Amino acid sequence: MTTRDPLFPETDSLDDWFPRGAHSTPAAPGAGQRLGVVVGGSLSRGLDIKLDPQATIEDLAVGRYVVVRGRSKRFFCMITDVLLDATNPAIRSDPPDLGDAFLRDVYSGTAAFGTVHVAPMLSIDEGSDEPKPVRTIPSHFTAVEIASAQDVDDVFGQEDATHFHVGAPLELEDTRVHLDLRRLVERSVGIFGKSGTGKSFLTRILLAGVIKNDAAVTLIFDMHNDYGWAVKTEDGPQAKGLKQLFGGRVVIFTLDDEATRRRGASYDHEVTIGYDEIEPEDLAMLKTTLDLSDAMIDAAYELHKVWGRGWIGQLINADAEALEALKAQLAASFVSVLALKRRVQRFERYGFLKPHAAEDSARRILEYIESRKNVVLEFGRYGNALDAYILVANYLTRRIHQMYVERVEKALGDTALEPPQLLITIEEAHKFLDPQIARQTIFGTIARELRKYNVTLLIVDQRPSGIDEEVMSQIGTRVTALLDNERDIAAVLTGVSGAGGLREVIARLDTRQQALIMGHAVPMPVVVKTRTYDTEFYASVSSASTQDAPKLSVTPSDPESRRLR
Amino acid sequence: MAETEQTPIVGQVLRASTVGFVCGTRSQQIEHPAFGAFVRTRQDSAADLDVIGVIHAISIDDDPLVRQMILANNMTQATIRDQRENRLVPLEISVLNVGYIQGGRIYQTLPPRPPLSLDPVLLCDAPTVARFTARLDFLRLVLNASDVPTEQLLAAVLKFAAAARPDAERRAFLVEAGRLLAGLLSQDLPRLQHLLQLIRPA
Missing domain, CATH: 2.40.30 (Elongation Factor Tu (Ef-tu); domain 3)
Known part of the structure; x- marks a missing residue:
């Protein structure tokens, strides 16, 4: 009886016999x-x-x-x-x-x-x-x-020349999430969220990061005058604009000098566009906003063929006699021409449209971009006129893109000769990237052809479901504030692996200062409490911008200045 | 596991199996054992196997004399006392085995061998009970025992185990036991609810 049963181990520890389980060992x-x-x-x-x-x-x-x-x-x-x-x-x-x-x-x-x-x-x-x-x-x-904080740091890295602090993960407010800016600008970026969820602040933070670290040059079509100069926040105090943060590195163009001056903001250039520079393709973009029929667009192409560059000016000013003469020349329905005439007469209300522009605004903007200056184009009171916004954004982008394509092709793969990476910011993007027109518009082209020509888009939108699916699938980084429409959520998650679970996350975000970032610029989707756009933020981006200032003085031909840092 | 000398002897083993045993005692010694109390056998040191059990029944069988006495008239108090103290049949205390001690270690499972007849049966003192119930794996043995009022027995056992602990630890112990029971009885909620009502601290 004294010999131990071999079935039982030679141990005196109670734990060896009864492994501690959740039941009996409260943590x-x-x-x-x-x-x-x-x-x-x-x-x-x-x-x-x-x-x-x-x-x-x-x-x-x-x-x-x-x-x-x-x-x-x-x-x-x-x-x-x-x-x-x-x-x-x-x-x-x-x-x-x-x-x-x-x-x-x-x-x-x-x-x-x-x-x-x-x-x-x-x-x-x-x-x-x-x-x-x-x-x-x-x-x-x-x-x-x-x-833990350590885990988050292991994933999102440290802030450095290419990583920009955008906020903290939920419930881990002493840690930081960093965006890889190089990857951010490499592909198109989408910022989504229903209205009032802080899209424009989010955009401003991202743009400040891009400008501060010189990851790309930005061209911002600033519909509501949100980015260039100070704006009122919803809480009252003013929030600084990019120009105030980065001084000489940001150039403000305006379409409406009166409104810009009235706001007490300064601007560097006024943009004017001549009727003779508008092409039928530009009108095709306005198909839905101006309610143009296919016949009217056909008529526009035909008029362009007959009258050449000045066709819009001629059409607006055409009197009964001229129209009568035209009637014989045209194959298109004359009714469409008359309807088109009524539509384009709206252009007369726009002060920035002149029969003939004194200077080539697109070229001027491009010059700034080439010297790595960021351009904000303020729309002033025209921001409320969607057709003006679309017309101008489309016109300028098409020109700039065309010049970019030429330069890149000329560079033949020599990165030193290529123009700097350009990030074009557009708002109300679904108006440009609507499935019906996305295939024809320049923005659809940019979104699809990716970084081939060093131009990418930053689209800001509250109805992502209105954006062409093919374009959506090409958006590298998606930053999403609260969305509650099922179709919008589904659109944002198009092409994201493991999207099912994120659906709930997007629908449950706070209405303020919370966003889900996923895609190319972050290693994994992350919900962040975004940084506050306040004096601390100003200090952190401005100090860096003064450090960078000497780099900016280099001429565009200097290969160093072109390389992304 | 040294027992203090004052540990009351409950009785001596009458008959036994690995599942449980019955010990007999004189009827005047009935103050000590109680339903649900922990008892242990003590064998001589050579055997090295002390069985631990819980009392699940105490019964008093009749004997020929008591049958006749019930029919007789005019019983005196002295007769009744005499019958009780000098019965021919012992009082029987039924014990369910829940573990054993071998080589100084506690095992919460059925003993490899039953105790031998006439082995002394002792009431466990508070430290022994507390140490034995540091683990509650034996609850399953009690739950699955047949011919035993399991809910009442479990409740009584847990109350004894709680009482063997300092006041401050009693509630936590009962909660822990309750949680274990919730796991064991998850498919029998009425029984679980009844049991929890029985063991909940006042």
Whole structure:
């Protein structure tokens, strides 16, 4: 009887016999931020995590980061759903009285428990600091923790010449998310969100980052005069414009000098466009806004052929006699010509349209761009006239793009001779990239042909569902504030892997200062509380801009100045 | 696991199996054992196997004398006392085995061998109970025992185990036990709810 039974190990430790389980060992207070364990899931659908009893389900908002510490990898995941579960469905029909503290302590986390659904986004191998896309998932019952500041830093890196601090992940406000600006401008960028969610502040922060780090030169079609000079914030105090932050590195063009002066803002140049520079393609863009029929557009092409460059001026000024003479020359329906005449007569209201422009505004803008100056084109009171905005943006972009294509082709792959990377910012983008016109417009072309010609778009929009799907799929980085329309959410998530889970995240964002950033410029989708656009922000970008100032004095022909830093 | 000398002896093993045993005692010693209390057998040191169990029934069988006495009239108090103290049949205390001690270690499973007849049976003192119930794996043994009023027995056992702890730890212990039961009885909610009502601290 004294010999020990060989079945029992030679150990005196109670723990060897009874491994500590969740049941009998309440976690020590402050034992990390363990949330629970992986209990199921798949790579495509995401992981199911059963919460530990001490994890408070109310603290787990969608969009938060969690880290699954596997055997040889750390998996970075985002919470995409939170569920209540019970071991026995019958408990729903006879719920215990949780007013009793004892019963509450017993039931919560045992018979009734919380589950979170997380989407694995990245993994980092042990001993490595390079985040990789996930290709596998952690094994059963791996512990899950709330991501620590260190984890976030490992993924989003440190702020440097190409990384710009845009905000902090949810609930981790002392850490920072950095955008890779080089990757940001390499492909088109979309900033989405319904109105009032801070799209223009978000845009201003991104543009400030791009300008500060000189990642690209920007051309901003500033519909509501939001970017160049100071604007009133919704809370009252004024927010500085890019010109005030970056001084000489930003040049303001205006279409409406009166309005700009009235706002007390300064501008560098006034833009005028001659009727003789407008081509039928420019009118085709306005098809929906001016309500032009196909016949009217055909008529425009024909008039262009008959009258040449001055066709719009001639059409506006044509009297009955001239029209009568025209009638015989045209194959197109004469009714369409008359209708077109009425439409283009609206152009007379626009002060910036002149029979003949004194200087070539497109060329002037291009000169600034070549010398790496950022251009803000203010629309003044014309910002409210969508046809003016579309006409001007389309006209200038087409010209600039054309010159870019010529330069790039001439450079024959010699990066030193190529013009600088250009980021064109347009608002109300769905008007330019509507599926019906996106194939013909210059913006559709830019979005599709990507970085081939060093021009990319930054589109700001509140109706992403109105943007052509092909264009959407080419947008590299998407920054999305709150959207609540199902179609808009679906459009933003087009072509994003693991999009299902992000749907809930987008629909649950705060209306202020929160955005989901995903795509090319971030290693994994992240919900950020964006930086506040305040004096601290001004100081951080302005100090850098003064440091960079000497670099700007180099001439455009200097190859160094062209290389992205 | 040294027992203090004052530990009351409950009785001696009458009959036993690996599942449980019955010990007998004189009827006047009935103040000590109680339903749900932890007891242990003590064998001589050579055997090295002390079985731990919980009392699930205490029964008093009749004997021929008591049958006759019930029919007789005019029983005196002295007769009744005499019958109780000098019965021919012992009082039987039924014990459900929930673990054993071997080589100084505690195991919460059925013992490899039953105790031997006439082994002394002792009431566990508070430190022993507290140490044994540091783990609650034996609850399953109790839950699955047949011919035993499991809910009442479990409730009584847990109350004893709680009482063996300092006041400050009692509630936490009962919550922990409750949580374990919630896991074990997740498919039998009415039973779980009844049990929780029985063990909830006042």
